[in-house]
Amino acid sequence: MDSPNPQIYLTGFMGSGKSTVGPLVGARLGRRFLDLDDLIAERAGRAIPAIFEAEGEAGFRRREADALRAVSREDGRVVVATGGGTLVQEENLERARASGTVVYLHAPAAVLAERLRDTAAERPLLQSEGGRPLAGAALARRIETLLAERRPFYQHAHVTIDTAEAPPEATAEAVIDALRERRNEE
Template sequence: MQWQAAFPTRIYLTGFMGCGKSTIGPLLARRLGYTFLDLDALIVRQAGRSIPEIFAEGGEAAFRALERDALRRTAALDAYVIATGGGALVSDDNLAWALRNGRVVYLQVSADELARRLAPEAAGRPLLQDRHRRPLQGAALRRRIAAMLARREPWYRRAHHVVATDGLSVEETVEAVLHALRTYRASRNERR
């Protein structure tokens, strides 16, 4: 395919945990003829520890430092779709870097839908646990997600593209992202 000449070299998927980055990313990469990379999986491989272990041993700050380094290493990649962690681009420094080094797509999902998706996974997600490392449930889980989403939304919304995914199937979400990227490609071609 000639996608690579028409589309950005690196596409960064961002959004809250559970928004579908790791599900949409491989499908989008396949459609574009790109390679998929999950930034969290890269961090786990390089650290030799799971994300909950990294959080338990060094806290969120230690994880964010590893995440920042892993993000910077993606600059050497060509024709990649990269799923970032939910907090990876929630800093001016990381977001500005990603905006300069690729196209950033925000997969937007409501707090209610995120709570539904994440309820079965809360035990494995350190940020969705109470101070005793017990998974949040029900209304407490929804409140935590809504609060975190409200804090992160200003960064997410600065992405090149915002794709609202509530009510969309996985394939419809992939198509919506492709549509956003085609719009970018068309506007880029018009400027030439």
């Protein structure tokens, strides 16, 4: 899969499957997998929720932009799971599109709410102002709101893959097939 733009960036809302599908795509293509959130946490020496608590979302987004910049410059071909909001910053979106192929892993809000129900406590943007994890209708509303804000940016992806019904292995194959098809069209 030689390409002038070697990186593969998986984007999509939390729970869309980026961190699950990414390693599968990487293994099948012989590429290293990198989760951008893991890189940010490693560089900061603390977990993402601790970064949000200490620096706020703006501080986290600065760290995220720095990490994406570093990954986009790597010589090796990497499959990168971006954070759900990474490409909402125009500079990040342009950088990812210029240095690789952006793949949007799409799932409807109801599917995302079900997938995220048990992990909302670990996700700062799915917590109330008091720091409690959202649940039920409040969780669904937050997901709908964030998804509506992010959808216009996700739509700039080179490729869109629906993850609602397919298991991770089938989604990984769909990503690889779409990448090959895109390469053949270029």
